[in-house]
Amino acid sequence: MKTNLYLNNETLVAGITLRDASELECNNMALHAAANSNNVLKNLEKLARSVQCSLDDFVCANQTHSANFHRVTLADKGRGATQLDTAIKDTDALYTYEPNILLCSFTADCVPVTFYNEKAGLIGVIHSGWQGTVKEITLKLFTHLIQTENCQPQNFTIHIGTALSQQKFEVDEDVYVKFKALGYAEDFMYFNEETSKYHIDNRRTVKKQCELAGIPSDCITIDPTCTFLNEDGFSYRQNKKAGRHLSFIMRKG
Incomplete structure (x- = not known):
C-alpha cells in the first residue's frame, strides 16, 4: 500500500494514501467512490493496521464542498x-x-490540508475544492481556532497536500470571477489566450487563507505533486470514476 507519511513519531502520525495499481480498486479509500464497498473496506483496514489503530478510531465526514467544520469528540469515533x-x-x-482518533479527508484533485498544534493538543483536516476555497473554509476554520479555541497561530504546523496543479486546473470565467472576488487570489491565476481558459493555483490560494488567519508562512508546507499528472494521483478531472486519496492525522494516546 502506497502511503506518503508526513510524520510518524511518538505523538503524531499523519499522511496521505496514494493510488496504487497493485491494490484493490487502485487503493481507493472512499466508500462513496467505490465500485465494490468491500474492496474499500479492506483498503481502509489495511491502512488502520499500518498506523496501528482500528477502523473504529476513524472519523469521516460527508463532504459537500461546504465551509462547515466540526469539533470531533469521543462520541464521534467510527x-x-x-x-x-x-x-x-x-x-x-x-x-x-x-x-487515538484518526481524522479523515477524501480528495481526488481538491486540496487536502492536515494540521496540528502540539501546544494546544489539537489536530485537524480540511477538504478544500475550489468551491470550498471560494467559501473560505480554511480561513474560517483557522480564524475559529485562533479566536474561539484560543490557539496561538505560530504554534500550528500545516501541510497542504497533493492536488490538481495550476497547469491542469483550467476554468471558465465564472470560476475565475469567484476567485477574483476574494480580493487576494489575483497572484495565483493567469489567462491562457490560446484556450481562453483561466488557470488557478488552488493550493497557493489555500496557503494565503492560512496566512490571512494569522499563521506564519514558515509554518506551512505545500506538496507540489499534481494529482492529474502523477501516476500516484487520483484525478476526478481526468477520470470521473476515480478513487480517492485519504488524508489523515492522529494524535497518539
Missing part, C-alpha cells in the same frame, strides 16, 4: 468509517483534542 450514512453530515473540515 462515524463514516464503514457506512456512509453514519458520516458527519455536510462537513468539510474536522478537528479534535482527543487522542
Whole structure:
C-alpha cells in the first residue's frame, strides 16, 4: 500500500494514501467512490493496521464542498468509517483534542490540508475544492481556532497536500470571477489566450487563507505533486470514476 507519511513519531502520525495499481480498486479509500464497498473496506483496514489503530478510531465526514467544520469528540469515533450514512453530515473540515482518533479527508484533485498544534493538543483536516476555497473554509476554520479555541497561530504546523496543479486546473470565467472576488487570489491565476481558459493555483490560494488567519508562512508546507499528472494521483478531472486519496492525522494516546 502506497502511503506518503508526513510524520510518524511518538505523538503524531499523519499522511496521505496514494493510488496504487497493485491494490484493490487502485487503493481507493472512499466508500462513496467505490465500485465494490468491500474492496474499500479492506483498503481502509489495511491502512488502520499500518498506523496501528482500528477502523473504529476513524472519523469521516460527508463532504459537500461546504465551509462547515466540526469539533470531533469521543462520541464521534467510527462515524463514516464503514457506512456512509453514519458520516458527519455536510462537513468539510474536522478537528479534535482527543487522542487515538484518526481524522479523515477524501480528495481526488481538491486540496487536502492536515494540521496540528502540539501546544494546544489539537489536530485537524480540511477538504478544500475550489468551491470550498471560494467559501473560505480554511480561513474560517483557522480564524475559529485562533479566536474561539484560543490557539496561538505560530504554534500550528500545516501541510497542504497533493492536488490538481495550476497547469491542469483550467476554468471558465465564472470560476475565475469567484476567485477574483476574494480580493487576494489575483497572484495565483493567469489567462491562457490560446484556450481562453483561466488557470488557478488552488493550493497557493489555500496557503494565503492560512496566512490571512494569522499563521506564519514558515509554518506551512505545500506538496507540489499534481494529482492529474502523477501516476500516484487520483484525478476526478481526468477520470470521473476515480478513487480517492485519504488524508489523515492522529494524535497518539
